[in-house]
Amino acid sequence: MQTDERLARSNGSEDHVGRHRRVVGTAMGVTVALALIGGVLLSRRVPDQATTQPPSANTVPAAVPPVASAIGWNAALVARDDTTITVYASVGDARCKDLVQPQASVTEQTDTQVVVAVSGRIVDATDCSVSGTRVPLVVSLQKPLGGRLLRDATSALPPPAFSERELPDLASDKRWSPHSGHCDEGLCQGYNGPNGSTLFAGAGRTVGGASSAAVGTVSIGSREGTITGRPESSWQVRWEVGDVTYSLRLTPSEGETFSLKQFRAELARLRWT
Numbered sequence: 001m002q003t004d005e006r007l008a009r010s011n012g013s014e015d016h017v018g019r020h021r022r023v024v025g026t027a028m029g030v031t032v033a034l035a036l037i038g039g040v041l042l043s044r045r046v047p048d049q050a051t052t053q054p055p056s057a058n059t060v061p062a063a064v065p066p067v068a069s070a071i072g073w074n075a076a077l078v079a080r081d082d083t084t085i086t087v088y089a090s091v092g093d094a095r096c097k098d099l100v101q102p103q104a105s106v107t108e109q110t111d112t113q114v115v116v117a118v119s120g121r122i123v124d125a126t127d128c129s130v131s132g133t134r135v136p137l138v139v140s141l142q143k144p145l146g147g148r149l150l151r152d153a154t155s156a157l158p159p160p161a162f163s164e165r166e167l168p169d170l171a172s173d174k175r176w177s178p179h180s181g182h183c184d185e186g187l188c189q190g191y192n193g194p195n196g197s198t199l200f201a202g203a204g205r206t207v208g209g210a211s212s213a214a215v216g217t218v219s220i221g222s223r224e225g226t227i228t229g230r231p232e233s234s235w236q237v238r239w240e241v242g243d244v245t246y247s248l249r250l251t252p253s254e255g256e257t258f259s260l261k262q263f264r265a266e267l268a269r270l271r272w273t
Helices: 002-051 260-269
Strands: 069-071 073-078 086-090 096-108 115-122 135-141 149-152 162-164 177-179 187-192 200-204 218-220 223-229 233-242 242-253
Touching: 069 200, 073 115, 073 149, 086 096, 086 115, 096 135, 115 135, 218 233, 218 260, 223 260, 233 260, 242 260
Parallel strands: 073 162, 115 149
Antiparallel strands: 069 115, 073 086, 086 135, 096 115, 177 187, 187 200, 200 242, 218 223, 223 233, 233 242
């Protein structure tokens, strides 16, 4: 009996030790599993924490593009249809600047005036030698301009407005082809013509002062023009319409000449509408 009791106690003690070992082993397994899970969670959170870090104090902010502002225009050309208007936007006296993405719009149309506004960005020019070139912008009116005043939204003094109807229709004359060029104010356009000759059409505000001696007059459409010039250089005719003076200058090719009679004949061949 004692032997059996000792054996039973021994077996009970061993069962207890076994259960204790299994509990300890299970607890250690759970602890290791939790540690591994925690490590995975931490490893997943680290990138999130990194992306939410505030920017360094040394970070350079992105450059803010210039804000569009009101831009003036210093001349306008009214097309033959009297509803299409081209205004020439300019950066004015600003040196080494260019006008970027300009836009023109009609902001007012009444029985007495039409107001055209231009907006755009003025930026530093990449090449100062060709900076500041005027930009032509086109707007359309709801009805013909007629005798209404054309005004710039940024200026109290209306810029000069020129009319294609006061100039010959060189676009329909296949003998003359326009070539590129620009002027800082007023209106100017050059054309290449027969036998190397050139024709220059211009317009600007009428100003006083000395002028070349007139050698004759000629009918220019419904106007009368004054002729100046010499056969070996060039001939020019000028005529006034209100406060605007229009002109045409014909220059022969190098080494050639144009007589006054030839100049008159050339003017007569031009189409006036």
